[in-house]
Amino acid sequence: MLNERIKPIVMPKWGLSMSEGKVTGWLKRPGSTVSLGDELLEVETDKITNVVEAGEAGILRRVLGEPGTVYPVKALIAVLADADVPDDEIDAFIGAYAVPAGDAEDGEAEAGPQYHTAETAAGTLRYAKRGDGGPAVLLVHGFGGDLDNWLFTIDALAETATVYALDLPGHGQSTKQVADPSLSGLSKTVLGFLDSVGVERAHFVGHSMGGAVSMRTALDAPGRVASLSLIASAGLGEEIDHGYIQGFVGATSRRDLKPVLETLFADRGLVSRKLVDDLLKYKRLDGVDEALRALSASLFAEGKQAGILAGPIANAKPPTLVVWGEEDRVIPAAHAQTLAGTAQVAVLPGAGHMVQMEAAGKVNALLKEHIGKAG
Structure with missing residues (x-):
């Protein structure tokens, strides 16, 4: 012993x-x-x-x-x-x-399928599921991301919850067809995913575009959303670094993509060669370019965010946590204060747009506390 x-x-x-x-x-x-x-x-x-x-x-x-x-x-x-x-x-x-x-025993448990697929009206969606018991939690990634954006989150939350992380249409290993690239369309996709995996109600944790999708879902189907955790979320103000969006969509080489990805982090050194190469492989898949361009045109046209949901969410008052990296260069950290009157707000120093990676321990502690209180 x-x-x-x-x-x-x-x-x-x-x-x-x-x-x-x-x-x-x-x-x-x-x-x-x-x-x-x-x-x-x-x-x-x-x-x-x-x-x-x-x-x-x-x-x-x-x-x-x-x-x-x-x-x-x-x-x-x-x-x-x-x-x-x-x-x-x-x-x-x-x-x-x-x-x-x-x-x-742990090794045998982890030898099973790491990823699953769900058949939905929006197409086949890849997802991961961790944990067994406790409340259901859904992790929704941002524009150009996938479920690996929750590398440092999923297992931490799975200690006290059953956690799902999906690849949205056009992303990761899900279908590359995006029939409706609006926030409402993506919200319907997320609800269809929950139906497919048999989850009636979940705590939504959304990053960037995924935060806007989560807010739209809370407004469209409030009975399905137990709480909101918005991480560097879109949908709280018009401003966004359109150069980042255009750069990500248009990048076709390591030279193009690496400086774009460095925008995501306060510590640019976190952008490894492997990260760049993996995203280049994703961007070269059939259908990805069309999907990203459709989403960009729908959600970030003319260099501004199209769907601003701060007012409706403040009025609806779902239990909400807002987390931001103080050095976010994609969406201004000042947007966190738009819900300061009705939400818990935490702006973390030394982190950028990928705050859930750069300040994982602090973000995970905030998420666990918020989800636990919301019940």
Whole structure:
């Protein structure tokens, strides 16, 4: 039995397909006092580079993860313990952690299908489902994104909820046909998805365009939406970086696309070669260009957002959380204040438009608290 006074830090699992990660550097030195939420190290995956935050407090007694080395998910990379825990107890803990109890069962559970498909009136939609029990939560991505935009969100929320993340039409591995590219059309698609998977009512978490879709759904079918969590949401004001929209739609090479994607993050270094290459492959699929152009023309014509829903949502007063990255260069963070009178608002420093990735720990804590209160 492992020593409960010693707390392991393991290679995290971000997203459904992550099996390993590379330690790129430690942000805390051995012997440092660590508080809950402190940034400990940076990890690079085949999707993105991000920081690992401390899930518990203590002293960083031992660092095992070597920079530049790849470790499997759940591998022990460091140890936290109080100062009065002897070194020999830590040595024994590390030795016993070579094969953590329960990993075999976890591996078998994760060997099942990672993704599913739902047949809807809008076509075949890919989705992921995590968690079992608790309220239903639906994650709705933004323009040009897919369910992997929730890499750092889905498993965290699945600790207390049943979480669905889908690829909207024209995105990811869902149908590339977008019959109705309006917010109302996308809202009908989302409701059809919930019908297909047998969910009557869900807490909606929407990012960017997905936030506007979520608000439209809350107005069109209020009985289906238990709460709204709007992350860097469209639909709260006219302003948007139309250069980003045009650049994303028109990009056909790494040289074109990389600076466009860097607009999404406060830390431009998070845009990896793999991220750029994956999006280029997506953009070259049949039907994607037409879908993105149709959505752009419908939702962001003439460099402005078409559907402004702040007023109707303020009047309807669904339980609402608004989260923004202070350094958002796509949609101004000032838009967060449009619902300040009726919603909880959090603007997080050091993060951009992809705030759910750049400040994952803080965003996840806010989401869990909001969903828990909304019931």
